[in-house]
Amino acid sequence: MTDIDQLERSLVEAVAHAADETAIEAVRVAALGKKGSISEMLKTLGAMSPDERQVKGPAINGLKTRVTEALSSRKSELKDLAIAARLAAEKVDVTLPVRQSPAERGRIHPISQVIDEIAAIFGDMGFSIAEGPDIETDHYNFTALNFPEGHPAREMHDTFFFQPDANGERKVLRTHTSPVQIRTMETQKPPIRIVIPGKTYRQDSDATHSPMFHQVEGLVVDKTANVANMKWVLEEFCKAFFEVPSVNMRFRPSYFPFTEPSLEVDIQCDRSRPGEVRFGEGSDWMEILGCGMVHPNVLRAGGLDPDEYQGFAWGMGIDRIAMLKYGMPDLRAFFDADVRWLSHYGFRPLDMPTLFGGLSA
């Protein structure tokens, strides 16, 4: 065995035994460093005869190449081992729970969501959204809406009153959103197409009545709007709102002071499943809204000539249609702010009702 073979064997063994990067570096320096065993061997080539050099030269250089390769291979092996050890040490329990993001926890109240749904539908039909104050004058809440002084219809409204002022006039909490009809007619020339969502108040409290509730009023005034148009608008609305392909609606003559003719509207539904209402099927009729042609006296109160302009109006309970659509059993819970109720019946903040994406998920 030559010294070259012997050296190779011992170096290969040393490489294989090197347990970490420091050890392998030591082996490299010992073999290939300035004074390394292979370097020393290479230095002897100068003193050799050409014939001897021709034999030893390739042998020593071959040794150098093989040792260098062994070093590099061992080095990468050690690196992989080190990474594997680090990964093993870094392992965590991925089943640990993460915190919910705020956007998943937050909720929009059903009333706000339903108002947005209503705005999406009527916006598509060319309506604007109008608003008005909660504290109203007797004029806007009653007189201008053709409720004569002392009329029994006023009594039906269970009005909340404030103290009379110095002139003996007492403000009221509006009993319906209809005062905004007058306020709109006073400030905007026809054609008028508005819906008016808002808070309304009546002195009444039980499972289906709350002293504060929400109504949405609609008003169309132009030179041609008639009952046939009104039927179309309300049917289209109910279909879109309840998200069913068709609805059956029953229009019954009724009485409201501010419309003539007046109608009440029932919607056909199936209430055979407890806690659930299905529209567009079934054999029950449920009253859902009141409507009619704007009374000539109301048009006059709004500064319009009833022989030139005509129109229709309707009103319905936002809380009520929210309950019908989404199944809340008790109106009083709407105003309780119980976070369990809000979390269950509320809507996620990024669930925006649109017609192109569907009103509800």
Next chain:
Amino acid sequence: MKFTLSWLKDHLETEASLNEIVERLTSIGLEVEQVDDKAALKPFVIAKVLTAVQHPDADRLRVLTVDTGDGRPPVQVVCGAPNARAGLIGAFAAPGTYVPGIDVTLGIGKIRGVESRGMMCSERELEISDEHNGIIDLPADAPVGTSYAAYAHLDDPMIEINLTPNHPDATGVHGIARDLAASGLGTLKTAPIAAIAGQGECPIKVTIEAPELCPGFAVRLVRGVKNGPSPKWLQQRLIAIGLRPISALVDITNYITFDRGRPLHVYDVGKIAGNLVVRRAQVAEKALALDGREYMLSPEMCVIADNDGAESIAGVMGGERTGCDENTTDVLIESALWAPLNVARTGRSLGIITDARYRFERGVDPEFMVPGLDLATKLVLDLCGGEPSEREVVGYAGHTPKIVSFPLSEVKRLTGLDVPKTESLDILSRLGFQPKGSGGVVDVVVPSWRPDVDGKADLVEEVMRMHGVDEIAPQPLASHDAVNGKILTVLQIRTRAARRALAVRGMMEAVTWSFIPAKHAEMFGGGPTALKLVNPIAADMSDMRPSLLPGLIAAAQRNADKGIGDVALFEVSGTYEGDAPENQRRVAAGVRRGTAGLDGSGRHWSGNAPTVGVFDAKADALAALEACGAPVDRLQIETGAPSWYHPGRSGVIKLGPKVVLGHFGEFHPKTLEGLDVSGPLCGFEVFVDAVPEPKAKPTRTKPKLELSAFQAVKRDFAFVVGKEIEAGTLTKAAFAADKKLITGVSVFDIFEGPSLGADKKSIAIEISIQPLEKTLTDEDFEALAKRIVDNVAKQTGGVLRG
């Protein structure tokens, strides 16, 4: 308004079924609320007792064999009625029948060891009267095996309609029949009511001292009547609509009230002192009414009085003192007219709801005052005998009919319906209107029973409801534009945006009451008289809220009381600074309680949530304002929040020196005490309507983005300043050192300690620098640092920390 099918058929000739009638009533505006088809009485059959023997083990019981007429062998029934005997014919209920009066469904049972297969019933057990002294005992010719209800005329279906406040004509069966006939469902029976002349003057005279409240008053005396129970047919009709038969005279008045919508009153003449006066009540005058209660009256009310004082409350309720009873021999029948508004007001303030008030406040037919009196007289003569006097009619000036000019084209204009002219006129005529003329515009005389009809729109309604609302085909509303534009106002958009922005921060939207307890309102700067309700639904819902916070804080506490202490709630709604429309503000407010911070609440393996505080509220407030479009980088934060906040842990958000956009902070301990709640709590309120509206922009193009090619760098500085110096002042001073190069200043450390001195603190800031034209040299940085240090020293007195 209730009536029965057979009663309706007294006035309407029709072949229509009950279902058809019910549907038609609803479709013409007389909404049917309830139909009782008397199916509950169907199982009871007429049966004959064949034998009756003493029960072996009970003195009071008998064992009967009963022939139920079905051809099968007699059944055995155990019966406790004293009148149970062989040969009796009565009403039998077989096992399986529900007996309403005892609320039991019968089974086959053993009574004291003897099997009983059914029951012979009393009237009370069938809920047809209070009679329970024995079982029903029918005449010998009652047909065994047939329906008892049919035999006894108890199978007459009852219909209840929900009457709107107009339409006084439909408070009587006759008026309802007229509507049905006009709709084409039969023919109205119009037998005239014969006038009764009577003999001799009515000895009781009437003076009307309040003609404005009493436009007419008619009476007549009938002498020598015999007032016993009314006949069975009359009693059954009254029972069927839920009235209790009293005596023939009283039952007659109730009958005509429902039959014709004509309330009447009967006086026992023997109890009237002198003559009658119709006048306003005196101050604090009392009247004992027929319900046995004494009412305190006032001069706004109208009474019928005799020499002994107020007797009846006009149009509302008759008096007990002169009421008729079984001893009455001379009766005075009254048929009067009363001012509808006054009857409504009187009834409301006394809290009396009667069948008379129901009709008078809608307005009874003035032209039927006298015929109503004659009809009542006829019934009294028929049922009680006696001799009528002449009528005494005072105050009635006759009826001047309204005439409405009616262009027939209005039907089409308002409803879209094409109703032939002749049909419109026919409908009106059938309803009793008299159209005059033949052109496109007719003068329509309104019948005396329709005070609700004033104008042409009312006539359109009559034609529409009789022609059929279902005939109106929906017609699309013309579209204004191909693509609809934005429909929300700036305020509406902000309101929605604020809601979504706060919900995204993990808060839940509440809707709380607009009215709050007076004490809460006062604590939050409200409570003026103008915002107090006169008639609140509850004492603690009396004042319009000046702030959303008390309601939200109370709501947070309600949740805490249920065991959920970490809650984040918000509301975007109205508050009230006064009673004028412009005093209603649009506010976004929120509260966080416990540990309900932005990142979540409660304990967690990754770190527990800290308790909430002023900075949580500040972050919420700024997020809401940003969503509303407020220029967040230009807002100033100052101390001096309102008194309900913690003075050292709260702030005011301002835009410029004057515009207050909101407040935030933790709450004053006295606020929490006053609201009876516990913390930790923080909250904010921002004024959505105070954020200036953006100027209309000619283009939506965003400003050009300039990106510097040079590397951005950061430099840290720590300043020692007086403790009172606010971080905001210091960062502003640093920023001002070079507004071009400095793109950001953030505070990353606050330190206080003995090494600095008792009245000092250190504020460490990181300054972001963005070179724009060249890479900065060391000299450039030194110059910038000097400017920063100098400016901070000038504005705050701070020095670099050594």
